[in-house]
Amino acid sequence: MANFVLIPGGGSGPQYWSLLADELRGRGHGALAVELPYEDEKAGLEEYADAVAQAVGDQRDLVVVAHSFGGFTGPLVCDRVPVELLVFVTGMIPRPGERPGDWWENTGHASALRESHLREGRDPDAQDVYDLFLHDVPRTLADAALADGRDQADTSMNAPWPAPTLPDVPTRALICTDDRYFPADFMRTMVQDRLGSAPDEMPGSHHPMLSHPTELADYLERAYMTSSGSSSDRRRRSGT
Incomplete structure (x- = not known):
């Protein structure tokens, strides 16, 4: 069984993971919804990753699930604790040296979002959460x-993403076809x-995790089972 480490998106607390966490625990897995120090003005991405590592402790068989802005934290966690699988869920995938605040412009998000709204007949300037x-x-x-x-x-947002590369662990990206904030075509390209x-x-x-927790749990279980063999092979080759 796996221990799923659930990293929240920007300005969010662990509450929105509750349905998925219950679903995963009901299947015999561990599920840890992490609190990040979003409100701490002294805390950046390194401190976020440290907070996750501290919350994980000595747990093993870890699957890091990074949602949205949590995509800037998830890969850094893999350098701090032994991770079997990294999963971006509608996640922002960083590049070395990229400031999170520049990600939207670098990926062309604004134009992609506007085009998606216009194509689907929605007000392109609407901001209803x-x-x-x-x-x-x-x-x-x-x-x-x-x-x-969280505020x-x-x-x-302002410091460059500090890792030299994405971590050398099995990595998956899951997108949602009804996502209006990160439209599917935009995400496929990114x-x-x-x-x-x-x-x-x-x-x-x-x-x-709120609208389809059972289906998301199904996906995460499959992804873990698919990756577990390759992770075991990698550990045997490295002698760990």
């Missing part, structure tokens, strides 16, 4: 997740460009 991020999530769940939000300091492979796909909005 429910419509943009949570349109397929029951309102009570959406409100509970939003109520657990994120700018520190993590993932191919930054990982060199096509993403996996499932239905859902930007928060599939």
Whole structure:
């Protein structure tokens, strides 16, 4: 069984992982929804990764699941604890030296989002959080997740991503075909460009852990089982 380390997106608390965490625990896995120090003005990406490593402790068989802005933290965790699999879930995939605040411009997100809105007949300037991020999530769940939000300091946005490369661990990227904030076509291009492979796909909005927790748990289990053999082979070859 795996221990799933659930890293929240920008300005978010662990509450929105609760349905997925319960689903994973019900299948015999461990599930740790991490609290990041988003409100701490002294904390940047390195401190976020340190907080995750401290929360993990000596747990093993780790699957790091990084949601949205958590994609800038997830890979750094892999340099601090032994990770079997890294999964970006509707995640921002960084490049070495890239400031998180520049990611949107570097990837062409604004134009892709506007084109997607116009193509689907939505107001391209609309900023309603429910419509943009949570349109397929029951309102009570959406409100509970939003109520657990954090005021994120700018520190993590302004420093270059500190790793020289993405970690040498099995890595998957999952995108959601109904995501209105990170449209599917945009994400397919971004993932191919930054990982060199096509993403996996499932239905859902930007928060599939709230709208499709069972399907997301199914996916994560399959991804772990697929990667576990290659991880074991890699450890045997390295003598660890």
